[in-house]
Amino acid sequence: MAKKSKEEIELKKKKEKLDRNERKSQRIDSRPFAEISELKVRMRSKKKKRINRSLRGDIALFVFLALFGILSILPLVLTVSNAFKPLDEIFLYPPRFFVKNPTLDNFSDLANALGSSMVPFSRYFFNTILVTIVGTFGHIIIASMCAYPLAKYKVPGGGLIFGLVVYSLMFPSSVTAIPNYMVLNWLGLIDSYWSLILPAFAYSMGLFLMKQFMEQIPTSLIEAAKIDGAGEFKIYWTIVMPLVKPAWVTLIILLFQSLWANSGATTIYREDYKMVSYALSQIATAGAARQGTLAAVSLIMIVIPIAVFIISQSQVMETMAHSGMK
Amino acid sequence: MEETIKKENWFKQKWAQFKDWKQRTSIKIDHWSRKKPLRRKLYLNRTLYLMMLPYVILFTLFTVVPVVMSFCLSFTYFNMLEAPSWVGFKNYLTLFLDDEIFITAIKNTLIIAVVCGPLGYLMSFVMAWLINELPGKLRTIMTLVFYAPSLSGNAITIWTLIFSSDMYGYANSFLMSWGFISQPITWLTNAKYILPIVIVVQLWMSLGVNFLALIAGLKGVDKTLYEAAAVDGIKNRWQELWYITLPQLKPQLMFSAVIQISSALGVGAITTSLAGFPSVSYAGHTIVNHLTDYGTLRFEMGYASAIATILFAASILLNKLIQKIIRKLGD
Numbered sequence: 001m002a003k004k005s006k007e008e009i010e011l012k013k014k015k016e017k018l019d020r021n022e023r024k025s026q027r028i029d030s031r032p033f034a035e036i037s038e039l040k041v042r043m044r045s046k047k048k049k050r051i052n053r054s055l056r057g058d059i060a061l062f063v064f065l066a067l068f069g070i071l072s073i074l075p076l077v078l079t080v081s082n083a084f085k086p087l088d089e090i091f092l093y094p095p096r097f098f099v100k101n102p103t104l105d106n107f108s109d110l111a112n113a114l115g116s117s118m119v120p121f122s123r124y125f126f127n128t129i130l131v132t133i134v135g136t137f138g139h140i141i142i143a144s145m146c147a148y149p150l151a152k153y154k155v156p157g158g159g160l161i162f163g164l165v166v167y168s169l170m171f172p173s174s175v176t177a178i179p180n181y182m183v184l185n186w187l188g189l190i191d192s193y194w195s196l197i198l199p200a201f202a203y204s205m206g207l208f209l210m211k212q213f214m215e216q217i218p219t220s221l222i223e224a225a226k227i228d229g230a231g232e233f234k235i236y237w238t239i240v241m242p243l244v245k246p247a248w249v250t251l252i253i254l255l256f257q258s259l260w261a262n263s264g265a266t267t268i269y270r271e272d273y274k275m276v277s278y279a280l281s282q283i284a285t286a287g288a289a290r291q292g293t294l295a296a297v298s299l300i301m302i303v304i305p306i307a308v309f310i311i312s313q314s315q316v317m318e319t320m321a322h323s324g325m326k
Numbered sequence: 327m328e329e330t331i332k333k334e335n336w337f338k339q340k341w342a343q344f345k346d347w348k349q350r351t352s353i354k355i356d357h358w359s360r361k362k363p364l365r366r367k368l369y370l371n372r373t374l375y376l377m378m379l380p381y382v383i384l385f386t387l388f389t390v391v392p393v394v395m396s397f398c399l400s401f402t403y404f405n406m407l408e409a410p411s412w413v414g415f416k417n418y419l420t421l422f423l424d425d426e427i428f429i430t431a432i433k434n435t436l437i438i439a440v441v442c443g444p445l446g447y448l449m450s451f452v453m454a455w456l457i458n459e460l461p462g463k464l465r466t467i468m469t470l471v472f473y474a475p476s477l478s479g480n481a482i483t484i485w486t487l488i489f490s491s492d493m494y495g496y497a498n499s500f501l502m503s504w505g506f507i508s509q510p511i512t513w514l515t516n517a518k519y520i521l522p523i524v525i526v527v528q529l530w531m532s533l534g535v536n537f538l539a540l541i542a543g544l545k546g547v548d549k550t551l552y553e554a555a556a557v558d559g560i561k562n563r564w565q566e567l568w569y570i571t572l573p574q575l576k577p578q579l580m581f582s583a584v585i586q587i588s589s590a591l592g593v594g595a596i597t598t599s600l601a602g603f604p605s606v607s608y609a610g611h612t613i614v615n616h617l618t619d620y621g622t623l624r625f626e627m628g629y630a631s632a633i634a635t636i637l638f639a640a641s642i643l644l645n646k647l648i649q650k651i652i653r654k655l656g657d
Contacts, residue, residue, distance in 0.1 A: 053563060058459075065456045068449075069471045072530065076474055078496070079484045095499050146381035149374035156367055161382060168389045169584050171641035172592025174614045175634045178621040179392030179399075182406075187387075202384035205535070232373040254535065257477055266622060294483060302478035306470070309477055313466060320535075320542035324577020325584065 083299035106296035128276040132259040135200035143207045151214035168204040195267035212322045213247035246315035399631035417632035431616040443590040446532030454540035476534035489513035517609035536582035543578030
């Protein structure tokens with residue numbers, strides 16, 4: 001009885017399977033063209049990817065790319081691995097590329113060295129962070145406030161201002177370094193945070209990128225806001241600023257990077273106003289005994305800008321797409 | 327009690343007066359502005375001008391004024407203590423006729439610019455072009471790999487370790503273990519090697535903002551153009567590059583060239599941190615080094631301004647020339 005029922009069940013299953021297959025085949029039959037067209041689409045999409053590309057060329061180019069990529073990243077990998085090397089491994093002959101016994105000694109050495117110096121190291125970090133943050137955000141607000149009229153209106157004199165900004169991109173900043181010092185001196189800002197912050201506000205690349213990015217905001221949006229009774233400043237703050245988020249993220253990257261590395265050695269003399277990268281260069285001159293500490297500081301100085309870039313990478317690329325010049 | 331009320335009343339009165347004055351003057355200005363079309367335009371756009379004001383003031387102070395100032399000071403003798411005295415073209419004459427170190431600096435800067443400018447530009451473009459062929463995630467990673475060196479401004483210290491003069495340096499130990507050399511080379515104190523090393527490091531750092539701009543620009547090229555071109559008979563990626571990508575990318579190429587030129591002519595900090603200041607027999611001395619030497623150490627501001635003016639003129643001229651060439655590209 002039980003056996004029979006088992007067979008019955010199997011039969012039933014087979015029947016069901018057959019049925020299903022039959023139904024499937026019927027379905028295919030019912031729309032033969034759909035199937036073929038689907039196939040065609042798949043073939044075409046495969047072909048599309050491979051337009052004008054040969055496999056051999058692909059491989060050659062990727063090998064080339066990988067090679068250069070390794071060359072490019074090698075010194076940075078070395079920096080990272082050095083930071084974790086104990087002192088005897090740093091002075092090993094032949095020098096080893098990767099660390100064998102990673103330790104955090106260098107970082108604790110750094111903490112000790114800095115704890116014993118006249119100015120606590122946290123003060124240097126505080127200075128750098130303060131200048132970086134104030135300089136970056138101040139620049140974003142000031143530059144975007146100027147970029148908005150330049151991008152969306154034809155005000156008399158606007159073309160001249162933007163032309164000058166473009167020209168200022170064309171020469172290295174060291175051209176203006178000495179007169180800049182005189183101007184700062186004249187304003188009485190030497191030996192204060194402002195001597196680093198104010199020139200950062202006037203960074204011309206920021207204005208350029210911001211203006212190019214703002215140009216693609218639809219004018220109808222601004223007009224609609226105007227009809228609703230918003231003033232220029234309100235339009236700028238509530239409509240334009242949220243739309244250009246990628247641009248200000250980009251400016252954060254660029255300014256952060258330059259301010260973070262700025263040692264301020266030429267304009268700041270007071271020890272407790274000095275920047276991290278100045279302290280770093282001081283440690284570097286202290287010689288061989290500090291090699292490990294130096295590696296640790298280098299790592300810290302490198303990691304933070306890279307982390308900021310990784311976080312904001314997609315928005316940066318979006319801004320750069322509008323960076324073109326005519 | 328009475329006094330405070332009095333004070334309050336006084337304040338209210340003044341406020342009312344001020345408001346009245348404001349209204350009257352604004353009407354006056356309105357009338358005044360109607361007399362000429364340009365005036366009217368300026369008046370109607372006053373909020374916009376107000377918004378532009380902070381940046382324009384700062385930009386003028388820190389870019390326009392310095393350029394003009396260094397041009398004017400370049401005709402004077404000025405040491406920051408006494409008032410500048412007019413000397414005419416003497417600074418320029420001394421620079422080109424008597425200052426041998428400046429000629430070395432020009433030579434070095436030109437060598438660096440001629441190698442790093444085109445090569446760095448080509449490298450950014452080729453890398454951006456290849457990266458653009460990669461699938462999404464890999465593209466992001468490779469972008470970071472190539473951009474990281476210029477992000478990490480302080481990483482130059484690692485190069486002093488690589489090119490260290492003793493056998494503990496990576497370059498020396500590598501070459502010695504492979505038997506190319508038997509004695510460690512004093513890389514950064516040998517006049518023969520300083521300039522090539524500076525060029526290598528500069529090239530390593532040259533994939534910066536210009537590189538990002540190119541990647542973004544390539545990403546933005548309309549894909550349908552390539553399909554249309556394939557139909558029209560373009561056969562391989564080289565033709566694709568020449569006939570479609572380059573003309574489409576012209577604005578980014580222009581921007582990238584500008585950045586590349588100003589960074590190639592502005593090399594200076596790298597030499598100082600690699601080879602010290604001054605470098606051995608001025609082998610790595612660039613115009614920027616010469617400028618900082620006279621400007622921040624010797625305080626001969628007139629002379630330094632002449633150097634700055636020459637650098638300024640050279641970069642603008644070079645830019646204009648390159649832009650003309652790029653405009654013709656693919657036409």
